[in-house]
Amino acid sequence: MKTKLFKKITSGLLILFIGIQFFTVKLNTSTILPESSIEKHYRIPGNVQQILKTSCYDCHSNNTVYPWYSKIQPVKWWLANHINDGKRHLNFDEFSPYPKDKKLHKLDEVAETVNTGEMPLSSYTFIHTHAKLSSEQKAIILTWVKSMKGQINKEISAR
Template sequence: MKKSILKKIVAAIVLLLIIIQFFGTEKNSSIVASENAITRHYSVPPKVQGLLKTSCYDCHSNNTTYPWYNNVQPVKWWLASHVTEGKKHLNFDEFNTYPAKKKLHKLEEVVETINRDEMPLNSYTLIHGNAKLSDADKKEIEAWVNTVKKEIQ
C-alpha cells in the first residue's frame, strides 16, 4: 500500500511539473533603448559599461539575456522574480526618470552593495562566473560613480 501511495505522489508531482511548463512569464527585453538610460545622460567609460552589462544589466535594465534554463518552470518564475525585484531597486535604463536625490542615493547604493559583495548576487555569479567583480573592477565603478555624482550635484 505504501508503494501505491508513493507512486501516486510521484505521478502527481510529475504531472504538476508538466502542467506548469505551459505557464510563462513576460520576458524583460526591449527592442528600443530607453531615452532615460544612464548612458544617454552621463558619460560611461567603455570599461565600466562592460562591467555593468556583464554584472548588473540582466537584473537592473530593460534587457535581460536569458540562459537556456529560463525555458523550464519553476526556474522561469524564479528568474522573473529576480529581474522584477532588481529593476524595482535600480533600473539603469530608467535612471534619468529618477529625481536628483534618488539618483545620488542609488549611486551610493551601487558602491555600497558591490563593496560588501552583496551584488551581483551569489546565485547569479555561481552560473555567470564572468560577472564577479574584482577589487580593481569595484574601484573602477566607484570612481565612475563619484564622477556621475559630481555631475548630478
C-alpha cells in the first residue's frame, strides 16, 4: 500500500515538474547599452566593471547572463523574481538619470551591502560561486564607491 502511494506521489510530482517547464518567463536581456546606463556617463575602471558584471549585473542591470540551469523551472521563476526585485532597488543601466541624492544613497548602499557580504545574495553565490567577492574585490568596490561619490558631489546639481 505504502509503495503504491509513494509511486503515485512521485509520478504526480514528475508530471508537475514537466508541466511547469512550459511556463515561459520574459528574459531580462538587451543588446544595446542604454543612454541611462552608468557606463555612458561615468568612466568605470576595467577591474570594477568586471566585478560588477560578474557579481551584480545579473540582478541589477537590463542584461542577465543566464546559465543553463536557469532555464529549468522553478529556477527560472526564482531568478526572475530576484531580477525584478533587484532592479527595482538598483539598476546600473538606469543609474545616470537618478537624482544626485539617490545616486549618492545607492552608492552608500553598494558599499554597505558589499562590506557586510549581504550582496551578492548568498542564495545566488551558492550556485554562482564565481560571483562571490574576495576581500581584494570588496576593497576595489569600496575604493571605487568613494571616488564615484567624490565625482558626483562635484557635479552641479541640476536636479
